[in-house]
Amino acid sequence: MRFEEVRFEKDSEKAIHNKPLQKALVNVTDRFRSARNKASSEVSNWEELRSEAREIKKNTIENLDKYLIMLEENVKKAGGKVHWAKDASEASQIIVKIANDRNVKSVVKSKSMATEEIELNSSFEDAGISVVETDLGEYIIQLAGEHPSHIIAPAIHKTKEDISKLFSEKLGIPHYDKPEELTKVAREGLRSEFLNADMGVSGANFAVAETGTIVIVENEGNARLTTTVPKIHVALVGIEKLIPKYEDLSLFLTVLARSATGQKSSTYVSFITGPKRASDVDGPEEFHLVLLDNGRSGILASEETRESLYCIRCGACLNNCPVYRHVGGHSYGWAYSGPIGAIITPQLMGIDKAPELPFASSLCGACHDVCPVKIDFPKVLLELRKNVVESKKFHIKNTKDLIEKLGIKFWRFTVEYESIYKLTNKLSYYLQLPWKRSNGKLNSLPYPFSRWTDQRDFPAIAKKTFRERWKEIKHQTG
Amino acid sequence: MNQDNSANPPIKAYIFITCLVDTFFPEVGESMLKVLNDLGVEVDFIEEQTCCGQPAFNSGYQDDARAVAERFISIFEKAINNDTNTETYIISPSGSCTSMVKVFYEELFKNYPDTLKKVSHIKNNTYEFSEFLVNVLNVEDVGAKYEGVITYHDSCHLLRELRVKDGPRQLIKSVKGVRFKEMELHDACCGFGGTFSIKFPNVSVSMLDEKIECIVNSGADTVVSADMGCLMNIGGALSRRNIPIKVMHLAQLLASRG
Numbered sequence: 001m002r003f004e005e006v007r008f009e010k011d012s013e014k015a016i017h018n019k020p021l022q023k024a025l026v027n028v029t030d031r032f033r034s035a036r037n038k039a040s041s042e043v044s045n046w047e048e049l050r051s052e053a054r055e056i057k058k059n060t061i062e063n064l065d066k067y068l069i070m071l072e073e074n075v076k077k078a079g080g081k082v083h084w085a086k087d088a089s090e091a092s093q094i095i096v097k098i099a100n101d102r103n104v105k106s107v108v109k110s111k112s113m114a115t116e117e118i119e120l121n122s123s124f125e126d127a128g129i130s131v132v133e134t135d136l137g138e139y140i141i142q143l144a145g146e147h148p149s150h151i152i153a154p155a156i157h158k159t160k161e162d163i164s165k166l167f168s169e170k171l172g173i174p175h176y177d178k179p180e181e182l183t184k185v186a187r188e189g190l191r192s193e194f195l196n197a198d199m200g201v202s203g204a205n206f207a208v209a210e211t212g213t214i215v216i217v218e219n220e221g222n223a224r225l226t227t228t229v230p231k232i233h234v235a236l237v238g239i240e241k242l243i244p245k246y247e248d249l250s251l252f253l254t255v256l257a258r259s260a261t262g263q264k265s266s267t268y269v270s271f272i273t274g275p276k277r278a279s280d281v282d283g284p285e286e287f288h289l290v291l292l293d294n295g296r297s298g299i300l301a302s303e304e305t306r307e308s309l310y311c312i313r314c315g316a317c318l319n320n321c322p323v324y325r326h327v328g329g330h331s332y333g334w335a336y337s338g339p340i341g342a343i344i345t346p347q348l349m350g351i352d353k354a355p356e357l358p359f360a361s362s363l364c365g366a367c368h369d370v371c372p373v374k375i376d377f378p379k380v381l382l383e384l385r386k387n388v389v390e391s392k393k394f395h396i397k398n399t400k401d402l403i404e405k406l407g408i409k410f411w412r413f414t415v416e417y418e419s420i421y422k423l424t425n426k427l428s429y430y431l432q433l434p435w436k437r438s439n440g441k442l443n444s445l446p447y448p449f450s451r452w453t454d455q456r457d458f459p460a461i462a463k464k465t466f467r468e469r470w471k472e473i474k475h476q477t478g
Numbered sequence: 479m480n481q482d483n484s485a486n487p488p489i490k491a492y493i494f495i496t497c498l499v500d501t502f503f504p505e506v507g508e509s510m511l512k513v514l515n516d517l518g519v520e521v522d523f524i525e526e527q528t529c530c531g532q533p534a535f536n537s538g539y540q541d542d543a544r545a546v547a548e549r550f551i552s553i554f555e556k557a558i559n560n561d562t563n564t565e566t567y568i569i570s571p572s573g574s575c576t577s578m579v580k581v582f583y584e585e586l587f588k589n590y591p592d593t594l595k596k597v598s599h600i601k602n603n604t605y606e607f608s609e610f611l612v613n614v615l616n617v618e619d620v621g622a623k624y625e626g627v628i629t630y631h632d633s634c635h636l637l638r639e640l641r642v643k644d645g646p647r648q649l650i651k652s653v654k655g656v657r658f659k660e661m662e663l664h665d666a667c668c669g670f671g672g673t674f675s676i677k678f679p680n681v682s683v684s685m686l687d688e689k690i691e692c693i694v695n696s697g698a699d700t701v702v703s704a705d706m707g708c709l710m711n712i713g714g715a716l717s718r719r720n721i722p723i724k725v726m727h728l729a730q731l732l733a734s735r736g
Contacts, residue, residue, distance in 0.1 A: 456711065471525075
């Protein structure tokens with residue numbers, strides 16, 4: 001199933017009216033948030049760790065060319081193959097070709113946002129190759145034919161009841177009520193998939209330049225099976241996932257686990273350097289690393305928003321975002337949701353494909369406060385908003401944009417001259433009177449203000465503004 | 479009342495009255511004026527001032543924002559420069575507009591070195607009202623009296639851009655007759671976000687619904703905050719739903735005498 005266009009306002013409305021989803025979102029964000037708060041408060045130098053992680057990422061991204069070459073050399077040294085993919089379709093073609101060349105019929109996958117981004121499953125299906133997601137959450141949404149709604153918890157929009165019904169329909173089993181029973185069903189089904197698979201596809205949380213190691217963090221053990229049982233392992237990794245040194249990992253694994261789930265460490269952390277070696281008892285015979293650009297080098301070129309590439313995909317910004325909490329992941333229309341989706345989707349896809357997203361934030365800054373690499377989300381959002389406005393400067397497509405632009409120009413005209421500002425306030429005072437209610441408020445106004453008054457009262461303009469009162473006060477006190 | 483800070487050296491405050499306060503809530507400006515006067519601060523209001531430029535900046539219209547902000551900067555810079563004999567401040571009853579000046583002007587003018595110089599000059603003298611009382615005047619009890627149960631909504635910019643959290647609470651708790659009740663999710667955004675509230679009204683109101691629920695559940699009869707943007711959003715929902723909870727700017731509470 002492929003993504004459709006990004007329609008934040010429309011899709012967020014659907015989400016808001018979906019009661020079970022609302023309940024699930026509150027539960028999951030509350031749970032993750034308190035876990036993260038507790039886990040970060042246990043580390044006395046947490047703020048220093050965040051600063052240090054940011055510095056390392058900053059240095060890595062600013063020297064990405066050097067580190068990417070280092071990574072490539074070291075992966076090759078370890079016996080792996082490296083492929084470079086400039087965009088989503090090239091990445092899919094490379095991976096499907098690796099599969100076709102080796103007569104691969106079935107693929108198992110561990111959770112990877114990069115593969116969601118390039119819609120790899122659809123490409124496998126188009127090529128007649130069966131692909132099974134092995135992360136429980138991903139398995140659920142694959143059965144449902146949906147996209148993940150959270151970076152680290154892809155199926156959080158589904159209730160236990162939804163899953164029970166889904167499993168029963170798709171797998172032809174009785175309705176099970178208990179999560180343990182449902183998990184057992186998935187587990188048993190997946191075991192045989194692992195054993196039969198010809199190829200395993202994973203992402204990576206980190207790629208270490210100096211050793212050529214990819215690191216995968218997970219809690220279910222499915223990624224370890226995906227990367228070790230089949231004969232071929234393909235890892236799709238965004239070029240921003242690099243860290244220079246092996247010793248940096250202790251810092252990043254700490255801030256990632258604590259920020260994401262509030263764990264001290266994830267249950268499984270796999271370090272994979274090349275394919276199986278001669279002395280190894282098991283492991284894949286081939287290891288392919290596919291390095292994905294897909295718009296990342298464009299972000300790298302933008303000094304103002306470059307820090308978007310520091311992200312380590314912990315999901316803390318989603319869990320702390322009041323907007324995400326109310327609209328869920330699907331409203332963001334693509335693989336990435338929440339504040340990180342709002343900043344990287346328009347940059348990776350092109351700003352004209354997702355012009356609403358930089359505005360899909362109240363700029364409250366809660367994301368900035370929890371980000372383990374201190375991405376300054378409000379700053380990046382404001383920069384992207386500027387880019388959206390500039391991109392529409394000569395291409396106003398609809399009345400909404402036109403009204404907004406005229407509104408801003410009118411506002412500027414009034415506030416640039418005190419006399420006009422005063423006159424506008426005076427005129428508005430009289431103009432509002434037909435809408436003024438007995439409680440002194442306005443309860444219905446024409447568009448665009450109706451977007452406020454449909455659900456909230458609007459304050460009335462005061463008969464005497466502060467500046468008028470000031471004059472009187474000054475006059476009285478001499 | 480603490481009068482220790484009155485004069486010597488004389489403290490002068492140029493009040494920066496936000497457009498919302500000027501146009502819709504002048505009583506908030508008057509309350510701030512009264513509190514400052516009572517503390518012995520000499521207050522002046524420069525009538526040329528209009529807006530700091532935030533609405534355009536947050537909407538992505540940076541050229542328009544810069545034009546308006548330039549105007550704001552030159553007005554206040556001139557005032558501060560002319561006052562060399564006194565300790566001079568710019569005080570605003572809004573965490574959001576204050577952070578526009580103190581935090582975001584540097585962003586807006588990053589490629590304009592001349593204006594940037596002026597910005598760094600005025601931003602060090604600019605304070606949000608509660609921050610000024612607590613951190614500059616060292617006052618927590620202004621001698622106010624109010625009978626009621628109060629809960630406090632942390633406005634996002636005051637909390638996260640200016641890092642003001644405890645001061646407003648101390649000021650509220652020092653008001654005689656007040657019982658303070660912290661609400662759940664007190665630091666969650668109310669859904670205002672400036673133009674966000676009309677760009678995505680349903681998302682905004684969904685966030686607001688949860689905030690209202692927290693306010694109601696706190697058992698408070700009055701909700702206080704330091705930004706009229708949030709309070710106009712919260713107040714708009716309370717009155718639409720006929721929920722009898724009063725909405726008050728911190729300055730209004732501190733100006734209450736019974």
